[in-house]
Amino acid sequence: MSELEVLVELQELDTRLSQLAHRSKTLPEYEQLANLQADDRELQNSFGLIEAELSTLRQSQSDREAEIQQLEDKIAKATSSLYGGDMTSPKDAAALQGEIESLSKRQSILEDQIIELMERIEPYATEETRIEKARIDCQEAVTAIEGKIASALSEVEEERESVVDAKRGAETRAGSDLVRLYEDNRKRMGDHTAVGRxxxxxxxxxxxxxxxxxxxRIRRLPSDEPSECPECGALVVR
Ligand SMILES: [Zn+2]
Structure with a gap:
């Protein structure tokens, strides 16, 4: 075996290092992660719109509920005045009666409005729950994909370290002159074409x-003397 054989080894190790670098940048999980993140953004947007709508509707409902509470208090007070025995004139009693009726009428209008509001709230609330659940599912999927990415990257890193070790060993065997020649050629010609058998x-x-x-001429050279392909300049291993 030629002393120059180590050049082929170096080139193969460098090719593996490039492949590993490429793999860590192009994991299929990256696309899945980006899709999930886009889904989540969309869910967030829909959620924001629904929350705005719901908050308006719920505010209207609670405003009416508060008003009903006040009306009920007023009605209770007027009723107790009416039947409390301290009513002096029939005219005052009639006025009070009229007030109670008009308060009750207002109350009943508000109650109808609340029912209508609740009917409008319902589909939004259902959608709110659906989106909340979808976002939780989405987050879980993101966490799972991130875990897969982390373990794929650590696998790549482990392999890279072992290739780097192997390369260091090959460089030691090659010696610094040959390594320099190889590195210069690689810079000039690229990863896969710096050495040719x-x-x-x-x-x-x-x-x-x-x-x-x-x-x-090449075959007559001493076995450890590097030579270049006259056509492309690659270091020829014979
Ligand atoms: Zn060539």
Whole structure:
């Protein structure tokens, strides 16, 4: 085995590092998370609209309830004056009677309005409950996806660390001169094409046929002396 074989190893390790970096940026869970977050925003918006509507309706209801309470107090007071025995004239009694009737009439109008308000509130309240539940479900799904992302990322990180270790080992075996040559080539040519294994008379990086005279020259070099593909410049491993 050629001393240059370690170059192929380095290139493979770097390819794995790029793949791992790519995987951590493109987890399918990211899209699921974004969809759930969009769903949640939509639910929040609907919830806000419904809450505004409900708050107006509920306020109208409680205003009427408060007014009814006041009316009931007034009616009770007038009734006790009327039947309390301290009524002096029939005219006052008739006036009081009239007041009680008009208070009761107002009360009955308010009660009808409250029933109508409650009927209007009902579908909103049902929707409010539905959205609250949907938001809880959505939050749970978000938490589950975030957990999946965290564990996928820690898996990637674990693998990355082991590849980095392996790369350090390969670099030690390669020696600093060869590593420098490789790194320069990689910067110039990219991750997958910095090194090419000689396959027959073709370069494994560019797949082009290398001229026989060049092949001869390359094959005659000492086994640890690096050479480049005359076509693409990749470090040739023979
Ligand atoms: Zn080549």
């Amino acid at each position: 000689l396959v027959g008379t073709s370069c494994g990086a560019c797949f082009l046929e290398i001229a026989a005279v060049e092949i001869d």
